[in-house]
Amino acid sequence: MNYQAEFALHTLMYVSRMAAEGDFDTPHQLGLRNDQIEKILALSTQEIHEMAMTTKAGYMRILFDADALDIAMMVCGRRIRQRELIMQLLTAGASLPVMRTLFGLTSADTANYRKYLNLPKADGRPFIPNEAEQVKIWELWKATDQEPLGIAERLLHVHRETQIKISAIWPLIQTWFAGDLDGRC
Numbered sequence: 001m002n003y004q005a006e007f008a009l010h011t012l013m014y015v016s017r018m019a020a021e022g023d024f025d026t027p028h029q030l031g032l033r034n035d036q037i038e039k040i041l042a043l044s045t046q047e048i049h050e051m052a053m054t055t056k057a058g059y060m061r062i063l064f065d066a067d068a069l070d071i072a073m074m075v076c077g078r079r080i081r082q083r084e085l086i087m088q089l090l091t092a093g094a095s096l097p098v099m100r101t102l103f104g105l106t107s108a109d110t111a112n113y114r115k116y117l118n119l120p121k122a123d124g125r126p127f128i129p130n131e132a133e134q135v136k137i138w139e140l141w142k143a144t145d146q147e148p149l150g151i152a153e154r155l156l157h158v159h160r161e162t163q164i165k166i167s168a169i170w171p172l173i174q175t176w177f178a179g180d181l182d183g184r185c
């Protein structure tokens with residue numbers, strides 16, 4: 001079976017399944033008429049397979065909307081980057097309040113990421129950095145003011161430079177900025 005026949009097989013099976021579930025809009029969007037949908041729906045799996053083998057008849061083609069594909073790739077890239085940030089933050093000791101504020105994660109979401117990363121359960125209350133560490137955290141945070149970094153990246157930067165867990169850095173940042181950081185990753 002060549003790639004065209006393989007694609008036709010999967011598409012015809014998909015159309016058959018959608019129609020069987022009562023979704024006729026999807027096959028319509030693929031350019032099929034009602035009578036064609038009904039005929040495909042009436043075919044057995046073997047008959048769909050036979051039909052797929054006749055792709056040389058040229059009854060099917062694929063067209064991508066280049067602009068929509070670019071947007072989809074951009075959205076996908078953002079989601080991948082967000083997932084990477086979530087994993088980096090958790091690995092660096094971010095707590096549920098950090099994850100909830102920055103990404104809207106629930107306790108179940110956070111627990112699932114922790115399990116995936118093989119991280120221990122949350123430590124409970126974080127230690128409070130001493131005065132010298134607080135000054136260092138403040139200086140590192142302020143040094144990133146002019147850089148195009150989101151809060152997540154800034155937290156990671158401070159953590160990398162100090163090796164202090166994000167769960168201990170976050171309350172300080174929240175106090176200094178009176179909670180003005182909500183939702184700005």
